[in-house]
Amino acid sequence: MDQRKEYLNYVNTIYKAIVDKIDVGVHAIDRTGKTVIYNKKMMELEAMDEEDVMHKHLQDVFMFKEGQDSTLVKALKEGKETRNVKQTYYNNRGREITTINNTFPIIIDGEVQGAIEIAQDVTKLERLMKENRKINGSLRYTFDKIIGKSETIKQVIENAKRASRTSSNILIIGETGTGKELFAQSIHHASDRFSGPFISQNCAALPENLIESLLFGTKKGAFTGSIDQPGLFEQANGGTLLLDEINSLNLNLQAKLLRAIQERTIRRLGDTKDIPIDVRIIANMNENPVEAIKNNRLREDLYYRLGVVTLFLPPLRERKEDIPLLVQRFIEKFNDCFQMKVKGLAKEVMQTFQEYDWYGNVRELEHIIEASMNLMMDEEKLIRYEHLPFQYRSRMFIKKEKDLIDTKMTAIKKPIHYNKTLKEQLDVFEKAYIEQVLQDNDYNITKTAATLGLSRQSLQYRIKKLSINTKKGNSFMYDTPI
Template sequence: MSNILYIDDEQPNLDVFYACFFDRFNIFLAGSGQEGSAILQQHKICVVITDQRMPGETGTEFIKREKENYPDTVFMILSGYLDFDTVKESLEIGRVYRFLLKPWKEESLGFEIDNAIDKYYSSIKNKQLVQELEQKNEALNLLQQKLQDEVIYLRNELNDSYNNSEIVTYNAQLKGLLEQLKVIASTNASVLITGETGTGKELIARAIHKASNNSGPFISVNCAAIPDSLIENELFGHEAGAYTDAKNMSKGKFELANNGTIFLDEIGEMPMLMQTKLLRVLQENVVERIGGKDQIQLNLRVIAATNRDINEEIKNGRFRLDLYYRLNIFQLNIPPLRERRDDIPVLINHFIAKFNKKYGKNIKSILAPKMAFMKQYDWPGNVRELENVIERGVIISSNSNLNVDQLIFHDKVIDEQIDLTLTNVERKHILKVLEKTSWKIGGEYGAAELLGLKRTTLLAKMKKLNITKEV
């Protein structure tokens, strides 16, 4: 049976209440609010019914005091006096379930008590359901976070296997740099990679990570692509409720990269205030989520990269010297593509093979005069620009030779001092082959065969390029 407490300062009222309901409920009786409080402390009471006018303390005063201690218990007032203000106050404050008048009828009062008991157990059940839902939501959030972490890890693992094979070079300087990677990878020291845009700084960073003993993921962050107002949240994460839209906890990039490598690309674009916070993380190897108090221990390698002159940035007060020293344990400078032109043919062949596979093509080569042009071009966008050009070429090519005639290069296509265009290179190369074959155009060992062209195609090109045999 449910426990019911009835409080009244008149003993006859207590006796009548007990006689009416002892066989339906487990009845507790009290002659004052003080006695009622003692019973509430000792027993789990579902419903409290109290008289309003009692010596020392009114029913509403008792309820105000005890409702906060027993929020699930349902309180009702039973009074012989109809005080409208008291009724209004009691109901408006939400602490009183019903205000009932004496004399009462057993049937109607029993009905109200039954409803109050239902309300009590509904409140308990709802709280349990809310608690279970919160626990399930927490478990779901943890699972979701774990899945997100695994997705990031797997994505970066795929990127590692895909990208590490793209470090292709014959250049002595770059080969020497790649040899240094073996030494660097054996430590957990910070690395600063410098070089122009498109030289392959992230490829080098991934190669260091791949060669290291770190079991965690490679997490790449482009500092220039994140607004100043969001970069702290992106790097360090936040706790649930840290700000208005922060409904769930979110790990930052540093935490996601734990036991692995974090790559801070375009570090020179990082705001000064954020540089200060980053320095603290590097010094103490801990991170705190926004809105949190716990320090999360870190064990990772930090690799930073910039296309800026970092010394000039320090001189102009745009980059912290102490942060530079912290990052610059090892510094690697990647030469631009124009300083390693011998790599251009091997890179072209590498990218042709890559995009043949991607687009289902069978491009086998690039004609010699066009290769000569590609080697002379300065490639201001470096390897990235070359890769984009080759990808477009593979897409638009309809035979086994790479079509570069219609490709769009960087705005700065070629230095004005170099009198070399694709047309001029092609014209000179055809003339050279014609002279080599004594101007034999068709047939075996003719110029068309050596150039890999049909006789009619070569004749059309000769006409277009105004190539005629001098008599």
Template sequence: MAFSKKIKKSKPILVVLNEENIIKRASKGFDRIIGKKSFINERFEDFIDIDFENFLGTNEVIDIRKKKYFVSVFNLEKDDYREKFILLFDISFVYEMDKKIYCYEEIFNKLNDGIIISDEDGRILLYNKAQETLEGLTRSENEGKFIWEVYNYHSPENSEHRQVFKTGVPIVNEYKSHIRGKNVEKYVAYSTYPIVREGETIAVFSISGNESEMLNLLSETIELKRKLKRNKEIEYSDNGTVYNFDDIKGISIIINKTVREAEQLALLKGNLLLIGETGVGKEMFAQSIHNISNRNEKFFAINCAALPENLLESTLFGTTKGSFTGSVDQEGYFEAVGEGTLFLDELNSMPVYMQTKLLRVLQEKKFRKVGATHTKNLKCRIICAINEEPEKLVRENKLREDLFYRISRLCLVIPPLRERKEDIVYLLNYFISKHSDILDKNIVGMTNELKELLFEYQWPGNVRELEHVVENLVISASSEQTVLDSDNLPRFLRNKILKDKDIDNKTVNSLPQTLNEIERKLIVESLNKFNWNITKSAKHLGIIRQSLIYRMKKLDITKESDLWI
């Protein structure tokens, strides 16, 4: 029975005594308190032991037959008429409720699953020991605080607890990672539910489980599978992919750690966000994740920057006949990919209105074709990729903040090549061997001068650019040549690498020259980002198209000499 209902049901019992403490009358229910039906003209102390002198004018709590009662005693005197009034109020339910709360807390603290409960204001009511272990936080730090303060949300609206409280819709079987001490990630499976009483949501709770131990075991299984696959040539082209994790090359600690994290994320259900600069291999990771988790299903990829805005919606959602001039019944990628994986590359280039529609699809797991009146269930896993820092994109209104929080529950950051320098020489040798075989050359290495030049280069195009450079080096080598040197660099590559080296090495420069170099670098980066689309690059730089064309001519920027491939 609810606490408030028990209060309403419980009524005080009035007992009237004479001067000798003899019971003269009592209200209904007193017989149940003392366990005897006959009590009139009996002494009150024979049933309930009270020190009337100490109780007079005070309120006390006493035990009567293993129950708790709140007692008030007062005298009524008028002329020669004297009576003693005793009020008894059964408050056993209060102690029972306190006992229940204590038992519940003991149970919660013995559970292996983490539990968080927040009230209607968003304050944390309960935070059990298992949750402390999962997150590396303490109960005393969290209870009583707003949930968005504890988890550093920018606003209460970004808190899932507040979303569930407002909508009443639970979030079931989601995943997220928590950073604990020493930057160790622990992956947590959780569900969040509303607590509804008489049609009104009064609180929200989450139940979380630690997936990390299971993932470690699964990682061992993955490694065994990979060792087995090395002796077998597995063809993935039937599902739309060409890469798996064995194709991601490198010897650095950071790239190997990233691959292990990606393998773990592949085994978790839920959408995934990849963060990495142009050329780091985001689609390679996306395909590898798909192939280790769902190899028999389809893999579709869309570059949101390359697809025209007016085609993006119909490509994703599909169309119905007659929805617009010339439209036909056609499946969109959401439907055609089935239970496979849809990879949305350069999500930050997607128009904001389309980001809003994508957010709705992710929230409801349903979509509607353009022109259709009914919805279809979304069955696929969606992997999104962005090529800039998410905070910067949100700040510049290129990425909706609520969409970022929705897609970043599972997140993988792919490091740029300049942050794993030890991989540069390894990749140079790997790509020399690869393209030497392809082109039927006998190249076995490169001069120290060329190696040092390439090692010091910053590689803004990352691994993709490095492979392109090596391929061009091998192409330019003669049939008798076995060692590559700087003379094998094509003119446009030599100019690009030397310009970058000169900019980094210069300590003193004239102001106009420095400004020109900075301007040139910004323009080239923007052009490569938008595949040398002048209109989009100008918009990104905040200038008009004609101004960009003029500056390109002035700074001698051409696609032939400055393209990153």
């Protein structure tokens, strides 16, 4: 008997793990109307915790509009299944939830013993439909807002301005943080479509089961409770539709997008009628399209349709001469936001900015300036090294540490003793390296810790542990007060 109970517990654990992995909401009630199954996806859809719902009567937890009843309770009472029913109700905190439900009675030996509901979220879809109805008055960026004097960025700006004179589709390629939407908005603003809408959608921000409805819209009757709802193509008619991270769309949806671009028509979900559209497509990608095609993330025919004009935005590491201009612009921006009077960067900070590779590009630079100014006192006028956030300091000096290792390790001349353990040998190299960096930084502990990507406390601990000489000539190591 104990073995059977243990086995049943084992099977139940596996069953629960499987149910929690499903990308739809699952909610089941027993014959009394109390919840017996409530998976993680359902918790996300309804913004509820398991303990709020489990083993409680459904109608004691959720609220429904007057004259409406839960599809789950209906299945339990009437023993009938319903499919693709749109239902709007409220959780225990009064938050409105909208789902598309498939609900089934659980019938055992001819009697209804419970009910189960499979739910998909459309709350997010309806919210995004509203959010994406942008008009040209909400545009923030024009070409004169793009900062840079380097030849690389000037050439891209010039090409973008030329492309804005036509209605050809545009593909903008650039790493994260290089300003792809800035260029897209600027192109729209400078084009003949300026008076039309500018609609933007990140294709990676939605699950596959919602993005098609969002793009092409829905027809009343496509599923129970559905309404006539224009998609982003119709909302952008006469203007520009920006599709960010186009390579995140599945290939089947890319094929439908290709058809819409080629035929200049779309068809709503559940409809049989084609609707003509006049939309300029600007698509963004953060990877090389050749690699995306090779790895089946982008259809080749769609690439050629979208890339009539292709703009490659240079990463910040390839236009470092623009860093001073960008820094000044961001300081001015956050001076206004924080009511501060910061003038600029200390010389050593600007030097480190020029040495850094800027993995997050212009966006990362902006975040560092904002974070640094949050750590400054009102009377301070220059961003100094100690103001930079620690996590950024560590990353900035990864390259510098590697260069130091490459150039200095040959000068350390520490022999390898094969009778030592690995830990003992690593201590030898760590001690030699710290001594070298101390010397390079004129025995300043703050700068040495920063160069090593360590906190001062961590460096001091290593100095003590490894018995490192803390004297510079006849004087003790000094520190810069903070």
